Amino acid sequence: MNEQDYQIFFSEGMNCLEKKNYRKAQDLFSECYLEKKNFRTNYFLFEACYRQKDFKEACRLAQEYLVEYIKDNEKLKSLLVATVKSKNGIGAHKLYLNIKNYMTVNEKKFFLDIIVNEENKISKLDSENLAKKLKYCGLQETYLQKKILQESYGLPLKIFKRVARKILSDENVHQFIRISILDDLRELEDEQEINYLSIDNQITKLIPAKLHEFEQTSVYAALKHEILSRQNDDGNLLIWNEVKLKLRLLYPFEELIISDVRNWRKIFLLDNFEDTLPKDQVLAKSLEDIMVSWNIKKNMP
Numbered sequence: 522m523n524e525q526d527y528q529i530f531f532s533e534g535m536n537c538l539e540k541k542n543y544r545k546a547q548d549l550f551s552e553c554y555l556e557k558k559n560f561r562t563n564y565f566l567f568e569a570c571y572r573q574k575d576f577k578e579a580c581r582l583a584q585e586y587l588v589e590y591i592k593d594n595e596k597l598k599s600l601l602v603a604t605v606k607s608k609n610g611i612g613a614h615k616l617y618l619n620i621k622n623y624m625t626v627n628e629k630k631f632f633l634d635i636i637v638n639e640e641n642k643i644s645k646l647d648s649e650n651l652a653k654k655l656k657y658c659g660l661q662e663t664y665l666q667k668k669i670l671q672e673s674y675g676l677p678l679k680i681f682k683r684v685a686r687k688i689l690s691d692e693n694v695h696q697f698i699r700i701s702i703l704d705d706l707r708e709l710e711d712e713q714e715i716n717y718l719s720i721d722n723q724i725t726k727l728i729p730a731k732l733h734e735f736e737q738t739s740v741y742a743a744l745k746h747e748i749l750s751r752q753n754d755d756g757n758l759l760i761w762n763e764v765k766l767k768l769r770l771l772y773p774f775e776e777l778i779i780s781d782v783r784n785w786r787k788i789f790l791l792d793n794f795e796d797t798l799p800k801d802q803v804l805a806k807s808l809e810d811i812m813v814s815w816n817i818k819k820n821m822p
Contacts, residue, residue, distance in 0.1 A: 527556055534565060543573040560586045564596070571599060576607035591620055594628070598635055605639035608675030613639075615708050640677040651676055655684045659693030663814060666698050682711055690716040690724055696811050700772050707732045720770055720807060732773045740775055743782045744768065764789045767808045778804070 534549035547569040554562045563586050570579040583590050583600050590596040604613040613636045621629050655673040658666045673681060685702045688694050703717060706729035717727045735741065748761045767789045771778050779785065786792040788805045797805065 527553055531562070534569070538565065538569060538572075541572070543569050547573065547575075558585075560589045564589075567599075571603055574606070576603040579603045580607050580609070580612075597632065601632060601635050602639055605636060608672070610636065610640050610643075610677060611674040611681055611705065611709070614678050615705075618708065618710055643675070643677060648676055648680055652680050652684050655681075656688065658698070659688065659691045663695050666695050670698055670701060678709070682706065682709065682713075686711075686713065686715045690718045692718055692722070695815065696720060696770055697815050700769060703727070703729060703732070703773070704735065706730075707734075719774060720804075720811070727773070735769060735772050735775075738776055740779050740782060741765075741768065744779075744785055747782060747785070760790065763812075766812065770808055770811055 530549050531553050534546045534553065537543070537546035537549060547566065550562055550566040550569055554566055563582055567579050567582045570576070570582065580600070580603050583603070590600045601613050601617065604610070604616065617632055617636060621632075624632065651672060654669050655676070658669040661669065673684075676684075685706060689699055689703060691699075699718065703715075706715070709729075711729040712731075714726055714728050716724050718724055744764055745761060748764060749757050751757050764785065768775055768779070779788070784797070784801065787797045788801055789808070791805055791809065795802075
């Protein structure tokens, strides 16, 4: 597509938007966006998707120029509405909390009201059914627990928090699911104390809002540097991805458990496994078993 064709497609896309032919506008702007990625085209493509209620695609597009959407109040309003309507109200709240410190008092109220107003449009019956699925997700196989967790992000914030807190001590909920929910509550700045069942099957009382971010710890940085600084980049990346997942299973106690990063190969990759302390052998075996159970995929028809 040359520049002249691009301008013709773009102009036709604008005409289609004005005439409310959103499907055609999306097709035209998509062609333009493939040829020349820029915020201007991205936004009109977002608008075309938004107007025909393809909210998930609209949100996906906005992520590519998120700063630009955040800088403009009208665009941010559209993005927050689209996020809730794409059944990710929890994502809308996370975005709001990430940027609210840069808002005025009136802006904080304005944007929070937008999210809450959209949440109030969610069917009460749908919310009850989804909350029930999340509450009893431990009865399902792992692959279904993953699916239910993603669906639960469509719940209103208060309901999500209430149910999520309860299942953090459920031994039947997969460890990765519990960790994901705990981190969700941290991002949502939840200050209510919860009972959390950790990898060693111990119940600990935690306040999510006071927890650290997983990727900001010294042990995370040390392991990442130790692994990725070695030669053989492709192999190192695979190793790091495995180690990162296993390290995450220790959250939020990873810095207490992995006090000496020099032992990471023994614990995370089972190198010279027999030379480790009995308690480390138990931990390494537990991590491996959890990883295997997490990666089992159900054969779908």
